[in-house]
Amino acid sequence: MKPSKLYSNRPSVFAPVEFEPELNVVLAEIRLPENRDRDTHNLGKTTLGRLLDFGFLAGRNAKFFLFKHLDRFEEFVFFLEIELLDGSYVTVRRSVAEASKVSFKKHVSRHQDFSTLSDLEWDHVDVPFDRAKALLDSLLDWRALKPWHFRKGLGYFLRSQEDFRDVFQLSKFANSHADWKPFLAHILGFDAELITKHYEKEATLKENEQKAATIRQELGGEIEDAGKIDGLLLLKRQEVAKKQELLDSFDFRSQDKADTKQLVDQVDERIAALNQRRYSLTQNKKKIITSIEEDQILFNPEDASELFREAGVLFTGQIKRDFQQLISFNKAITDERRDYLIEERAEIESELKSINNELNALGKRRSEMLAYLSSTDTFAKYKHFSSELVKLRADIEGLERQREFVHRLQQLRTDIRTLAEEKTHLQAAIEADVEAKNVDGGSLFSRIRLFFNEIVEDVIDQKALLSVTVNQYGHLDFRAELLDDAGNATSADRGFSYKKLLCIAFDLALLRAHLDDAFPRFAFHDGVFESLDDRKKENLLAVIRSYTTLGIQSIITLIDSDLPSDGYEEAVFDATEVVVLLHDEGDHGRLFKMKAW
Numbered sequence: 001m002k003p004s005k006l007y008s009n010r011p012s013v014f015a016p017v018e019f020e021p022e023l024n025v026v027l028a029e030i031r032l033p034e035n036r037d038r039d040t041h042n043l044g045k046t047t048l049g050r051l052l053d054f055g056f057l058a059g060r061n062a063k064f065f066l067f068k069h070l071d072r073f074e075e076f077v078f079f080l081e082i083e084l085l086d087g088s089y090v091t092v093r094r095s096v097a098e099a100s101k102v103s104f105k106k107h108v109s110r111h112q113d114f115s116t117l118s119d120l121e122w123d124h125v126d127v128p129f130d131r132a133k134a135l136l137d138s139l140l141d142w143r144a145l146k147p148w149h150f151r152k153g154l155g156y157f158l159r160s161q162e163d164f165r166d167v168f169q170l171s172k173f174a175n176s177h178a179d180w181k182p183f184l185a186h187i188l189g190f191d192a193e194l195i196t197k198h199y200e201k202e203a204t205l206k207e208n209e210q211k212a213a214t215i216r217q218e219l220g221g222e223i224e225d226a227g228k229i230d231g232l233l234l235l236k237r238q239e240v241a242k243k244q245e246l247l248d249s250f251d252f253r254s255q256d257k258a259d260t261k262q263l264v265d266q267v268d269e270r271i272a273a274l275n276q277r278r279y280s281l282t283q284n285k286k287k288i289i290t291s292i293e294e295d296q297i298l299f300n301p302e303d304a305s306e307l308f309r310e311a312g313v314l315f316t317g318q319i320k321r322d323f324q325q326l327i328s329f330n331k332a333i334t335d336e337r338r339d340y341l342i343e344e345r346a347e348i349e350s351e352l353k354s355i356n357n358e359l360n361a362l363g364k365r366r367s368e369m370l371a372y373l374s375s376t377d378t379f380a381k382y383k384h385f386s387s388e389l390v391k392l393r394a395d396i397e398g399l400e401r402q403r404e405f406v407h408r409l410q411q412l413r414t415d416i417r418t419l420a421e422e423k424t425h426l427q428a429a430i431e432a433d434v435e436a437k438n439v440d441g442g443s444l445f446s447r448i449r450l451f452f453n454e455i456v457e458d459v460i461d462q463k464a465l466l467s468v469t470v471n472q473y474g475h476l477d478f479r480a481e482l483l484d485d486a487g488n489a490t491s492a493d494r495g496f497s498y499k500k501l502l503c504i505a506f507d508l509a510l511l512r513a514h515l516d517d518a519f520p521r522f523a524f525h526d527g528v529f530e531s532l533d534d535r536k537k538e539n540l541l542a543v544i545r546s547y548t549t550l551g552i553q554s555i556i557t558l559i560d561s562d563l564p565s566d567g568y569e570e571a572v573f574d575a576t577e578v579v580v581l582l583h584d585e586g587d588h589g590r591l592f593k594m595k596a597w
Contacts, residue, residue: 044591055080189444427474451509497531
């Protein structure tokens, strides 16, 4: 449940790190004055956490320093000794060159050195990576994480600098919320199965909605009523049967009679109706054009004034103004009427164009039918019917495909309604579960939030609230906030130093609440005291020490300038607590005793 030892096959370059069950300090001393004001020193305190992650079978990543600088590390083999729940140990061997092959050995004594052990003496040798992860998962036996893999939440207990940006969403959780929120809900004590099912229903619902939209697009505005399509198919099939019967009997008299009736009752009648409508529209168009041309005001006050002046009659002042206003009024009315007339003319022209197109098609059809009826060539009629039969069957095939689409669309609509209803029920169940766990003072979540507040209050004398709510979409929202004296959330948690404190408090509270479970018992926190003032550093160290007495191993990294200034190094940590001492006086002071990369 805790890292016990980290070492390599090259101890002269990477010295063994033997971890204590309680507090472990990785201390970097900045001894050269010119390095005091530098933000980074590349001594390796952060690298230690990455190596632990490598030992816990982190996946291969080209950006990971071991693989990014393969020319430097290709010959390294790392060994991670881990204490298990029953007090025994397992050592994991993993090389950089063959990182996908892992070996394991169980043993009862701590701080062993298996770097020279032959392959025959290992319990499992060069196990493929996926199987190795499954094997380590069973050996660690962190049952409280099930059904998730042991690596799922490892980032909460191996916090890198990138993982201090958000209390809940680790840097490895950069993908969808469905990937990590159910897991986080689980370790906080909520019903993760409900949340997982809700995300699954949501994803299936979205997928079905996209499929339905695609089918509607493929139908392109065609018939979406299966009943109407079935009716059309019935008629088409009946027509096919009749034509096939005619072809088989080679007797086209009945069809001639039907075509004659269709020509008279439908085609000719439709042509006559369209011609009548075209005549009416043409007359209306002519009247509109005439009206547009006649809508002009011919009276001109200036001409009238000149005429009246020549006649010796006064036409000025109010009379002239009244005429001008009357003309302006009539002009406004005329312009509005003209707009309506122009719009009506455009509609008439559009309809006339449509009528002309239909008349042309009907005329062509009428000619073809007359030619067919007047023909005495039986084989020509046979050929004609065969062609129509092929077309009918093509129509039937198209309607059947369309019916399949429509039936699929109808089924999708049914599925969408069912999924939406099930999603709503799941959301209600999630809300009920969250409310119950919030109200229950003895729930796992209530204990975690109490421990969380206790840690923050002990460090900065300010209350903190851990909250979980259900948003309008049925998803969980996790919040960690500092509170003022009135119990209102403040913006103090937005600062990096306080954000880091909230992350540390959350991790420790999580570990403490799961002390009775098969759960990790360690936490690695990089740069634990950065940006805090001396008093808060002392308070945080006191909290960390108190948690180690509960059985929680703490591995912290810091530089000596982050130590409380009112004490010396020896007064802050015992010699046994400093498991790695780094410094900037040459390469031998680095974690890897080589030049920086």
